Amino acid sequence: MGDPKRQRKRYETPSHPWIKERLDRERVLMKKYALKNKKELWRHETQLKEFRRRARRLLAARGRQAEVERAQLLQRLNRLGLLPADAALDDVLSLTVEDVLDRRLQTLVYKKGLARTIGQARQLIVHGHIEINGQIIRSPGYLVLREEEDTITYSKTSPFAKESHPERMVIEQAKQGEAS
The missing domain is CATH 3.10.290.10 (RNA-binding S4 domain)
Known part of the structure; x- marks a missing residue:
C-alpha cells in the first residue's frame, strides 16, 4: 500500500509577527475579501511570491529551456486570469496579492x-x-x-x-x- 504523501505547509508565515504596517494591510484585505483567517491570505501571498521568484530567475536565465519555462509560466498565469495573453515576463513582477485574491x-x-x-x-x-x-x-x-x-x-x-x-x-x- 505504500506510505501516504507527506502534507506540507502551503504558506509561509511572516518573518516578524508584529509589524504594524503589515498587520494593518492584512486586516484591510481580510475584511475586503472576507477571509477566514490569515493563513488563507498567507497562502495566496506565498503563491504570488513563487510566481515572482520564478519570473526573476527566468529573466536572468538564457537558453532554450529558459524560453520553454517562460512560455509555460506566462501560459499558466494567463489561464488563471492573472495576466492577459500578450503579457511579458516583467508583468509577473507587477502582480499584487489583490490580483490573486480577485481570482478566488x-x-x-x-x-x-x-x-x-x-x-x-x-x-x-x-x-x-x-x-x-x-x-x-x-x-x-x-x-x-x-x-x-x-x-x-x-x-x-x-x-x-x-x-x-x-x-x-x-x-x-x-x-x-x-x-x-
Whole structure:
C-alpha cells in the first residue's frame, strides 16, 4: 500500500509577527475579501511570491529551456486570469496579492451577483450551492481559471437555482438598485 504523501505547509508565515504596517494591510484585505483567517491570505501571498521568484530567475536565465519555462509560466498565469495573453515576463513582477485574491471563487461569486455580500458568497460555496462546469466546488479559495469563469452558477440541486427563491429575489432587487 505504500506510505501516504507527506502534507506540507502551503504558506509561509511572516518573518516578524508584529509589524504594524503589515498587520494593518492584512486586516484591510481580510475584511475586503472576507477571509477566514490569515493563513488563507498567507497562502495566496506565498503563491504570488513563487510566481515572482520564478519570473526573476527566468529573466536572468538564457537558453532554450529558459524560453520553454517562460512560455509555460506566462501560459499558466494567463489561464488563471492573472495576466492577459500578450503579457511579458516583467508583468509577473507587477502582480499584487489583490490580483490573486480577485481570482478566488468566493470573490467571483460576489462580483457576478450570485450573492449579496462576499461573506454570503463564502457561505453559498461552503454549503454546496455553487458549481463550476456542473461540478460543485466547496472551497472558497479555489482559483478560477479564465475559461471556467463564465460557467459559475447555482448548483442544480440547490434551492437557489429556482428563480422564485426569496433570497434570489432580494439579490435581484439589490442588483437593480445598484444599476439605477
